[in-house]
Amino acid sequence: MSLEGHRFGRWVLIERVNHPKYKMWHCKCDCGNEKDVNENNLKRGKSISCGCHRKEKLHKLKSVHNCEPRKLYNVWLAMRRRCYLETTRGYEHYGGRGIEVSEVWRHDFEAFRDWSLSNGYKEGLSIDRIDNDGNYSPENCRWVDRKTQNNNKRNVRKIEIKGATKTLAEWAQISGIKHNTLTSRLAYGWTNEELLTETEGKGTNGTTTKRKIKSKPASKVG
Numbered sequence: 001m002s003l004e005g006h007r008f009g010r011w012v013l014i015e016r017v018n019h020p021k022y023k024m025w026h027c028k029c030d031c032g033n034e035k036d037v038n039e040n041n042l043k044r045g046k047s048i049s050c051g052c053h054r055k056e057k058l059h060k061l062k063s064v065h066n067c068e069p070r071k072l073y074n075v076w077l078a079m080r081r082r083c084y085l086e087t088t089r090g091y092e093h094y095g096g097r098g099i100e101v102s103e104v105w106r107h108d109f110e111a112f113r114d115w116s117l118s119n120g121y122k123e124g125l126s127i128d129r130i131d132n133d134g135n136y137s138p139e140n141c142r143w144v145d146r147k148t149q150n151n152n153k154r155n156v157r158k159i160e161i162k163g164a165t166k167t168l169a170e171w172a173q174i175s176g177i178k179h180n181t182l183t184s185r186l187a188y189g190w191t192n193e194e195l196l197t198e199t200e201g202k203g204t205n206g207t208t209t210k211r212k213i214k215s216k217p218a219s220k221v222g
């Protein structure tokens, strides 16, 4: 049975073309373009148009959102890599110290895109965490130019302990206590002096144990 006149996607098969290796068809696309296409690619759906279909889709996305989604998509990918891919350059400043991507963004580019487009995203701007110790989340992020971002990086919280003033990240490095632990200790109201306290037992995250002295098991109290 000849496939002449058959339609595959936007292609209509005009006539067989002689080819030493492949079954080729001279095809005409709905948009008017003509091209020789491998029959196998037509049958497998690998070729459904001259390329105009993809171009139209992309153009539609661009005009709807008035930006280049690809660039925004790359920002999203890079953000996730910084937080979750240990081999990424600079990982130690992000995932390495507990910075995460909010659940609403982590697996959902469209949520990130929609937030970005309604929160001042423009090409050339960078995504900036307002609290440098906080996560990538809609509440903690904004789009800024490079200068603002660098200023913000310089404004990281500094903490004085026994006369020395250092950033939380530096204190974490010095003490060997996780940055995240220090952050939550601060959030729980620990004083600067208490911050670097070694607590007993392993796996202490600082949110529950503060006392240095072992307390009796709860069941025996009272």
Ligand SMILES: [Zn+2]
Pocket (backbone or CB within 6 Å): 010, 029, 030, 031, 032, 033, 049, 050, 051, 052, 053
């Ligand atoms: Zn076409």
